[in-house]
Amino acid sequence: xxxxxxxxxxxxxxxxxxxxxxxxxxxxxxxxxxxxxxxxxxxxxxxxxxxxxxxxxxxxxxxxxxxxxxxxxxxxxxxxxxxxxxxxxxxxxxxxxxxxxxxxxxxxxxxxxxxxxxxxxxxxxxxxxxxxxxxxxxxxxxxxxxxxxxxxxxxxxxxxxxxxxxxxxxxxxxxxxxxxxxxxxxxxxxxxxxxxxxxxxxx
Amino acid sequence: xxxxxxxxxxxxxxxxxxxxxxxxxxxxxxxxxxxxxxxxxxxxxxxxxxxxxxxxxxxxxxxxxxxxxxxxxxxxxxxxxxxxxxxxxxxxxxxxxxxxxxxxxxxxxxxxxxxxxxxxxxxxxxxxxxxxxxxxxxxxxxxxxxxxxxxxxxxxxxxxxxxxxxxxxxxxxxxxxxxxxxxxxxxxxxxxxxxxxxxxxxx
Numbered sequence: 001x002x003x004x005x006x007x008x009x010x011x012x013x014x015x016x017x018x019x020x021x022x023x024x025x026x027x028x029x030x031x032x033x034x035x036x037x038x039x040x041x042x043x044x045x046x047x048x049x050x051x052x053x054x055x056x057x058x059x060x061x062x063x064x065x066x067x068x069x070x071x072x073x074x075x076x077x078x079x080x081x082x083x084x085x086x087x088x089x090x091x092x093x094x095x096x097x098x099x100x101x102x103x104x105x106x107x108x109x110x111x112x113x114x115x116x117x118x119x120x121x122x123x124x125x126x127x128x129x130x131x132x133x134x135x136x137x138x139x140x141x142x143x144x145x146x147x148x149x150x151x152x153x154x155x156x157x158x159x160x161x162x163x164x165x166x167x168x169x170x171x172x173x174x175x176x177x178x179x180x181x182x183x184x185x186x187x188x189x190x191x192x193x194x195x196x197x198x199x200x201x202x203x
Numbered sequence: 204x205x206x207x208x209x210x211x212x213x214x215x216x217x218x219x220x221x222x223x224x225x226x227x228x229x230x231x232x233x234x235x236x237x238x239x240x241x242x243x244x245x246x247x248x249x250x251x252x253x254x255x256x257x258x259x260x261x262x263x264x265x266x267x268x269x270x271x272x273x274x275x276x277x278x279x280x281x282x283x284x285x286x287x288x289x290x291x292x293x294x295x296x297x298x299x300x301x302x303x304x305x306x307x308x309x310x311x312x313x314x315x316x317x318x319x320x321x322x323x324x325x326x327x328x329x330x331x332x333x334x335x336x337x338x339x340x341x342x343x344x345x346x347x348x349x350x351x352x353x354x355x356x357x358x359x360x361x362x363x364x365x366x367x368x369x370x371x372x373x374x375x376x377x378x379x380x381x382x383x384x385x386x387x388x389x390x391x392x393x394x395x396x397x398x399x400x401x402x403x404x405x406x
Contacts, residue, residue, distance in 0.1 A: 123398060126405050159399050164390045167398065177390055184387030187367045187380055195326060195370065196362050202329050 002095040003192075005031070006185040007088065007114055009100045010178075011107045012122030013152030015134040017168045018101050021122060025175040032097045032182065035088055038064070041079035054084075071113070072106040097182055104155050111161070118185045120178065121162035125169055127152065205298040206395070208234070209388040210291065210317055212303045213381075214310045215325030216355035218337040220371050221304050224325060228378040235300045235385065238291055241267070244282035257287070274316065275309040286313075300385055307358050314364070321388045323381065324365035328372055330355065 038054040040061050049055045061080045073082025091098050124130035134145045166177045241257040243264050252258045264283045276285025327333035337348045369380045
């Protein structure tokens with residue numbers, strides 16, 4: 001019997017480096033899959049359908065909501081973003097672990113639905129370090145940075161709701177910590193319920 | 204401020220290989236300490252005081268019980284075995300992780316006292332493999348093996364009370380899994396409570 005994979009939810013404030021950590025982490029990980037969100041937003045330059053997002057129409061997205069086919073979804077700035085349930089479920093059933101990168105609200109929704117999932121909060125070393133990163137991107141206005149820093153403070157204050165905190169000092173370290181968390185999650189008793197019976201009965 | 208160490212409790216049926224796994228695991232682990240049990244039993248040939256056990260008199264042991272200085276203790280075959288609380292507490296406070304090797308009853312007692320500890324059950328690949336190991340030792344009578352196998356069945360049926368199950372296919376694999384579990388435990392949010400305040404306040 002294939003052992004079900006582990007669902008790992010990774011959150012953290014905008015600019016903390018979630019994408020960078022996962023981009024470094026994923027290559028070569030044959031037993032871990034990164035979920036691709038669906039969105040109704042127009043692709044930005046360089047964004048590839050099915051790689052960065054599944055780009056869908058508003059009609060398609062709202063149909064999926066109506067049929068309860070979204071594990072979580074939210075609307076930001078007039079566009080929907082969400083995680084299709086079926087792909088996540090099929091991938092876990094095939095024995096592979098699934099990483100979802102979602103924001104605080106989405107993470108809390110998933111926590112309520114799937115208590116066996118593992119919740120990881122990627123934390124900046126300090127608010128100053130986060131602000132420096134946002135400024136360093138060079139793509140944000142001062143007003144936008146202020147707004148993101150306020151949101152970051154709020155998200156960090158909710159980090160206690162996650163199972164694990166990974167302080168993103170370096171990408172390499174964060175990848176190693178993420179790996180440890182995923183490997184440990186697969187060893188949890190709650191994830192290996194069948195073993196007790198197997199050992200007892202296959203004397 | 205020194206971050207407190209993690210308490211790891213390792214149990215498993217007699218003969219599963221707890222000693223062998225820990226003997227392979229410990230060397231070179233500067234941030235992990237293995238707790239030495241105290242006992243009133245007479246040292247066997249080759250056993251070194253302060254290495255295999257702290258050998259103490261019945262009077263000394265009962266004094267420690269009376270002063271609540273034992274984290275857990277039990278009496279087997281007329282001898283006391285127990286874990287002195289102070290050494291465990293001091294070592295955790297110094298930032299080092301502590302491994303306790305204790306039986307089911309001791310583990311359940313510690314679980315009630317220290318819910319933040321991590322409980323690992325070392326599982327044989329099968330009851331047959333366990334029996335083969337006990338027979339292979341060549342030190343047990345058939346009656347003694349039968350008794351141990353009955354006890355093993357009972358302990359395995361309680362494995363669900365532990366946080367993690369490590370199936371001891373090979374010592375090497377079990378050491379790697381134990382390492383993953385300990386490293387993940389140190390990343391738990393419950394173990395890094397101060398970080399949220401530190402990040403928020405050290406802007």
